[in-house]
Amino acid sequence: MLVYTAAAGGAAVMMLSMLDGTAPRQLSAHPQPRPARSLGGGCWCWTPDSDAVVYSGADGNLWLQPVPGGQVRRLTDHGPERTVQAPMVAPDGGDVVYVLDQQEVWVQPLREGPPRRIDDGSADFCFDPYLTPCGSGVLWQAWNIPDMAWDASRVQRVSFNGEHRNESRPSGSVQQARVMPDGADICVRDDTGWNNVWLGEAPLVDEPFEHADPTWGLGQRSFAMSPDGSRVAFTRNEHGFGRLCVVDVATRDVDEVANGVHGQLSWQGSRLAALRTGARTPTQIVLYDTDTWTRVAIDVGPVSGWEVESLAEPELVEIDAADGAKLHARLYRADQPTDRLLCWLHGGPTDQWQVTFMPRHAYWRSRGWNVLVPDHRGSTGHGRVYQQAMRSHWGEIDVADTIDALRHCQTNGWGHPRRTVLMGGSAGGFTVLGVIAAAPQLCAAAVVSYPVTDLFDLAERSHRFERHYTQSLVGPVPASHDEPGPYFDRSPVNFADRIRTPLLMFHGDADPVVPVGQSRSLASKIVESGGMVELCVYEGEGHGFRQPANQLDEYRRIGDFIAEHVG
Secondary structure, three states: OEEEEEEEOOEEEEEEEOOOOOOOEEOOOOOOEOOOOOOOOOOEEEOOOOOEEEEEEOOOOEEEEEOOOOOOEEOOOOOOOOOEEEEEEOOOOOEEEEEEOOOEEEEEEOOOOOOEEOOOOOOOEEEEEEEOOOOOEEEEEEEOOOOOOOOOOEEEEEEOOOOOEEEEOOOOOEEEEEEOOOOOEEEEEOOOOOOEEEEOOEEOOOOOOEOOOOOOOOOOOOEEEOOOOOEEEEEEEEOOEEEEEEEEOOOOOEEEEEEOEEEEEEEEOOEEEEEEEEOOEEEEEEEEEOOOOOEEEEEEOOOOOHHHOOOOOOEEEEEEOOOOOEEEEEEEOOOOOOOOEEEEEOOOOOOOOOOOOOHHHHHHHOOOOEEEEEEOOOOOOOOHHHHHOOOOOOOOHHHHHHHHHHHHHHHOOOOOHHHEEEEEEOHHHHHHHHHHHHOHHHOOEEEEEOOOOOHHHHHHHOOOOOOOHHHHHOOOOOOOOOOOOHHHHOOHHHOHHHOOOOEEEEEEOOOOOOOHHHHHHHHHHHHHOOOOEEEEEEOOOEOEOOOHHHHHHHHHHHHHHHHHHOO
């Protein structure tokens, strides 16, 4: 059997496939599951006898859902004020271990009895608890502020009875800590400068490619062990392009078995399940035969119709920065030669848009635009040194790198300043605003969604996971909003009078990451200083827009805005 979550229009359900050729059917009804970000997980797990799944509900509690069907049962009583995630049931089926509010590790008996907390409170964040195969211990990823998980993290361990504790600290970051069938530790570490799979105290595969994404959420599964522990399947990020690989543990020989960005690997028997996506591959649930590596699609996420569209793979672009550094980007060329360019910046900023199914890119490319996706320094996917290059320089190095990318494109004829549009959301919107203030001659218009405009306000009011993020990206938080220094100087709200490029802004009024007041304040100051700005606020939307009506309205407004200011 195969279980997965599917989400559309702001609603999510759990689906069940019997893997016998019959159509998948809905497993869960109420409450809704709490789906994860992007290729992440942490939403649900099987019980050892496979007669039920335990999942994190939208109400903040854990629920037990019988399989193939039956009455759902609530297991915890933490929600809705608190949130339970990343459940894992003990091998004997007696208990489930989980994370509460991303900072506490708890155990709940599946039959009866009160829950108990098993972490010692020394970590500010605890992610992805894992029960050892023998059931005697629990280990998890932990870190402390002001670090983010990709800056410095560690593995904490505790015996199931709570009597023994220890932790291991690599030189950099660690994630996805698990145990092989023979008891050996396996995880992802970046000690050698790249996020590689490690077995014990050495890389299982030592190569200049990332085997995992940054820990933006719980439940990432970028590698999976075969049931006997003889092989390990892992994902590889090749400058944004994805590949699925398998390594023989004894010989360390690596086989490249499939193209495409993969995630959520799960290996049982002679079958491996995964999420798979690519520039021309709508996100799908696939099943591999691990003897032949033939692939079958179980379900496809996006609505039908994309099969008849003109979808294209991007090409890699390498750019010389003004300071001599090598920058990376991917270019989606329009079908016909053009000098109309959309430069689209990812959020994070410690992140990357890999070559996944991106309807937004395909939409504008199909309308005659070249689409550039740059990885300014600070982006992931190019090793730890490239990722850490932004420390203390957010709002400077990302702006400079984007300016260099625009000049490179325009020199090569892929874009013309009067026909170039900058786009970005969240941290990407912050960079867009910095670029149009520093080099307005390079683009004709800009579009930003839920952008960071006030660094001091972000440090004071963002959600808990990112509230300390600016300390590594910018520096120590000043005592006041008006204190001179990088927080003041790099905040777009303080240089609104230099923003003269026509600007379209979007924001949700329920955004927990970047308060909507940031966009309102910037828009007001741009208008007061004689600039041109349009602000659209969507009621009830958060950090990203989920309602189909709002998504369609966003496309329409961007199209009208570009037609007016670019043509």
